[in-house]
Amino acid sequence: MEQHKATMKEKGDARKRTLPAPTGCGKKAKVATGLSRSKSMSSLGKRAPPPTQHVATLSFAPRTQPSDRNPLSRAEQRLLDQAIKASLGEEVDNLTPTKGTPQPKGSLLDVYNPILKSQGRSLLAAIDVENLPSSVHSDGFGVLGEEEVINIKATTDAHLRFMRSKAQSPMIVHLLGPANIALVDALVSNSDIRKCEINQNFRLYDLMGLLSYKYTTDCVLTCYMHYLSYVYPNVYFMNPLIYKWVEDYERSTMRIDPDWMLHDYLVWPFNLGNCHWVVAVMKTAPGSTIYYCDSMNGTDLEQEKASVPANLHRIISIVGDSVNPPRRWNTTIEVILVPRQQKRNNDCGCCVNEIARAFAHDPELFLSGEVNVNFESLSLRCTQAATLLKWLYHDVCS
Numbered sequence: 378m379e380q381h382k383a384t385m386k387e388k389g390d391a392r393k394r395t396l397p398a399p400t401g402c403g404k405k406a407k408v409a410t411g412l413s414r415s416k417s418m419s420s421l422g423k424r425a426p427p428p429t430q431h432v433a434t435l436s437f438a439p440r441t442q443p444s445d446r447n448p449l450s451r452a453e454q455r456l457l458d459q460a461i462k463a464s465l466g467e468e469v470d471n472l473t474p475t476k477g478t479p480q481p482k483g484s485l486l487d488v489y490n491p492i493l494k495s496q497g498r499s500l501l502a503a504i505d506v507e508n509l510p511s512s513v514h515s516d517g518f519g520v521l522g523e524e525e526v527i528n529i530k531a532t533t534d535a536h537l538r539f540m541r542s543k544a545q546s547p548m549i550v551h552l553l554g555p556a557n558i559a560l561v562d563a564l565v566s567n568s569d570i571r572k573c574e575i576n577q578n579f580r581l582y583d584l585m586g587l588l589s590y591k592y593t594t595d596c597v598l599t600c601y602m603h604y605l606s607y608v609y610p611n612v613y614f615m616n617p618l619i620y621k622w623v624e625d626y627e628r629s630t631m632r633i634d635p636d637w638m639l640h641d642y643l644v645w646p647f648n649l650g651n652c653h654w655v656v657a658v659m660k661t662a663p664g665s666t667i668y669y670c671d672s673m674n675g676t677d678l679e680q681e682k683a684s685v686p687a688n689l690h691r692i693i694s695i696v697g698d699s700v701n702p703p704r705r706w707n708t709t710i711e712v713i714l715v716p717r718q719q720k721r722n723n724d725c726g727c728c729v730n731e732i733a734r735a736f737a738h739d740p741e742l743f744l745s746g747e748v749n750v751n752f753e754s755l756s757l758r759c760t761q762a763a764t765l766l767k768w769l770y771h772d773v774c775s
Contacts (some may be wrong), residue, residue: 532589583597595617598617602615623695644737660740663704666706672716718754727761
């Protein structure tokens with residue numbers, strides 16, 4: 378009996394020596410080896426089974442990280458590759474791995490991004506977003522330019538500081554109301570602000586810019602003008618972007634909707650130098666006077682008249698020339714002094730919205746110089762945000 382046990386022990390030791398050593402270390406490797414030994418010692422006369430594949434190939438290879446990107450279809454992947462090639466241009470040949478080196482598998486993003494990273498660059502920053510097909514861009518693939526990434530982060534941080542300020546949060550809750558507070562919180566915490574749209578022309582990004590002390594985007598002004606045209610049908614509100622388009626492309630003629638002639642008054646917001654919003658208001662009747670309003674005006678009327686853009690009458694006249702017979706306005710432009718906006722709050726766009734609202738509410742009173750506007754920054758932004766959310770989101774009849 379003792380001889381039999383010694384023979385079995387020798388066989389067990391020999392089998393253990395022939396097993397490949399586990400490549401891992403620690404508790405799992407010891408448990409696996411212990412299981413193999415206990416199996417051989419408990420057999421007692423029976424031939425022990427060969428080692429299992431699990432024990433022989435035990436290893437601790439690092440897990441592959443799940444991709445951060447949304448999966449794209451083959452068609453979308455081809456479009457993305459075309460956008461990458463178009464953005465890199467002739468540089469593609471220099472970035473292509475040389476022959477003999479392992480060719481990375483996957484999209485061009487997976488091929489070129491490691492090469493650019495080794496040069497301290499980023500492929501995502503190199504891709505021109507305008508060349509990126511809309512089907513891929515709208516899919517949330519996340520190709521952003523460096524400036525856009527910085528701008529989105531700055532807007533998000535500014536919005537959170539605005540909403541969470543201990544000094545002004547009670548007033549924000551009062552002005553926005555509980556329904557809008559809940560809506561804004563849900564959208565900001567669960568949405569991609571670049572992708573989420575409250576309305577076709579009004580993004581979450583625009584709303585967050587309005588509910589902060591950032592510059593007001595042109596989408597905010599455009600949507601607010603649409604709202605005012607819905608409330609005040611006797612006033613025609615021009616698209617805020619037309620003025621800059623005419624100015625940049627030096628247009629002398631323009632086709633425009635002739636419906637503006639059917640309204641008694643016209644409001645035209647526009648941007649100066651891509652940094653400041655102002656507005657011109659007028660009657661549509663021939664020979665009427667054009668009135669200019671600037672929320673950054675001073676108290677010297679003559680000085681403010683000298684600051685009126687020199688091409689203002691020419692550009693507005695293009696609208697008058699678009700109808701038959703042409704309509705002409707008085708060449709003398711008057712300035713209406715309004716309260717000055719608060720400093721360092723970037724409120725010029727909100728002030729233009731408020732001026733347009735006050736004018737549309739009672740045009741004749743406004744043109745007589747009785748300007749009833751409120752340029753208090755917090756009230757201005759929260760009131761306009763609540764108005765747009767009610768009109769675009771809560772009011773199903775709008």
